[in-house]
Amino acid sequence: MERSLWSALCCASLLLAGVRATYHLGTGDPQLIAAQSYAQTRNNGSQCMSRPLDLVFIIDSSRSVRPAEFEKVKIFLADMVDTLDVGTDATRVAVVNYASTVKIEFLLKDHFNKPDMKKAISRIAPLAAGTMTGLAIKTSVNEAFTEQSGARPRSRKISKVAIIVTDGRPQDQVEEVSAAARASGIEIYAVGVDRADMRSLQLMASVPLEEHVFYVETYGVIKKLTSKFRETLCGVDPCAMGHDCEHLCVNSNASYYCKCRNGYILNADKKTCSLKQVKVVEDPCKCEARLAFQKQSQAAIQQLTAKNILPVDSERLEHMVGRA
Structure with missing residues (x-):
C-alpha cells in the first residue's frame, strides 16, 4: 500500500514539474507583459510616447x-504638455515669454511632472509692447538650452526643439540668430497666427519648411495644432500602424518583432506561432500507465491554452498532492 502511494506521489510530482517547465504556470514572460502594457497605454490614452526632447516654447505676448x-x-x-511624455528622463519643457523684453517663465530643470508644469503655465502673464522675436530666440539659445538650465549633454543625443508662436512681424532681425540656433542643433518650428509674417516664419524655421511652418487664422483655432504636433513629435508606433504578427507585436524603436503567447513557439517565418511540442521524459518511477496519463493531461492543457483558458493553479495542485 505504501509503495503504491509513493509511486503515485512520485508520478504526480514529476508530471507537475514537466507541466510547469513547459507552460510556466503561475509566471509570466516579462517582455510580453511589458509589450501588452505598452499596447494598452497606446490604445487607452492620448499620451504620446515621444522620443525624449529638450523642448522650449517661445511665445509672443506683445x-x-x-x-x-x-x-x-x-x-x-497645457494641451501640448498633456500629450507629451514628460519626465526627468523623458521630455523636459521650458517656456520663454517675449515682447519688447524676454522673460524665461520656467526652465527645463524646473518641472518634471505635468500638474506643476501646467500650474506654472497658468500663471504666465503677457508682457505687452513690441515684438523682439530675434532677441527671444537668442535668449533661448544662450539661457534656456544650456546644461545649467536643464538641457541634456550633447553626448546623450537628446533632440532639442523650439516652438515659436507669434502673430506679428518681428521688430528685430531673426535670420542670423535662427540660423545660429539651427546650427547649434536646435530644431525650430514656427507657428504664425492671424497677422504673422510668413516670410519671417520661413526664415526662423528648420527645413523642410512644409513640416516646420504652421499658420492658423485666429488664436481660437490654435488648439487644432495640438494633434499636428503630437504626430510630429511623437515616435511612430509600428505595431499601431499595422503588423502581421499572429499573436503579439513588440515595438522596437522604429521597427517591431513578433512574439508568441506562453505555450507557443515562433515559427521560421518569425510571424506565426505553433503549439510547443511536449517532450515526454522517461518514467523513473516505473508507474504503470503514467505515460498515457501524461500525454492525455498535457494534450488537454494545450487545448485549454489554445482557447486562452487559464490552466489549473499548480501551487494549489502541488499542495493537494502533498496532503495526499
Missing part, C-alpha cells in the same frame, strides 16, 4: 495679442 487670445495660447501649451 501688444497685438489680446488678453483673451493669450489665454488661448496658454491652453494650447
Whole structure:
C-alpha cells in the first residue's frame, strides 16, 4: 500500500514539474507583459510616447495679442504638455515669454511632472509692447538650452526643439540668430497666427519648411495644432500602424518583432506561432500507465491554452498532492 502511494506521489510530482517547465504556470514572460502594457497605454490614452526632447516654447505676448487670445495660447501649451511624455528622463519643457523684453517663465530643470508644469503655465502673464522675436530666440539659445538650465549633454543625443508662436512681424532681425540656433542643433518650428509674417516664419524655421511652418487664422483655432504636433513629435508606433504578427507585436524603436503567447513557439517565418511540442521524459518511477496519463493531461492543457483558458493553479495542485 505504501509503495503504491509513493509511486503515485512520485508520478504526480514529476508530471507537475514537466507541466510547469513547459507552460510556466503561475509566471509570466516579462517582455510580453511589458509589450501588452505598452499596447494598452497606446490604445487607452492620448499620451504620446515621444522620443525624449529638450523642448522650449517661445511665445509672443506683445501688444497685438489680446488678453483673451493669450489665454488661448496658454491652453494650447497645457494641451501640448498633456500629450507629451514628460519626465526627468523623458521630455523636459521650458517656456520663454517675449515682447519688447524676454522673460524665461520656467526652465527645463524646473518641472518634471505635468500638474506643476501646467500650474506654472497658468500663471504666465503677457508682457505687452513690441515684438523682439530675434532677441527671444537668442535668449533661448544662450539661457534656456544650456546644461545649467536643464538641457541634456550633447553626448546623450537628446533632440532639442523650439516652438515659436507669434502673430506679428518681428521688430528685430531673426535670420542670423535662427540660423545660429539651427546650427547649434536646435530644431525650430514656427507657428504664425492671424497677422504673422510668413516670410519671417520661413526664415526662423528648420527645413523642410512644409513640416516646420504652421499658420492658423485666429488664436481660437490654435488648439487644432495640438494633434499636428503630437504626430510630429511623437515616435511612430509600428505595431499601431499595422503588423502581421499572429499573436503579439513588440515595438522596437522604429521597427517591431513578433512574439508568441506562453505555450507557443515562433515559427521560421518569425510571424506565426505553433503549439510547443511536449517532450515526454522517461518514467523513473516505473508507474504503470503514467505515460498515457501524461500525454492525455498535457494534450488537454494545450487545448485549454489554445482557447486562452487559464490552466489549473499548480501551487494549489502541488499542495493537494502533498496532503495526499
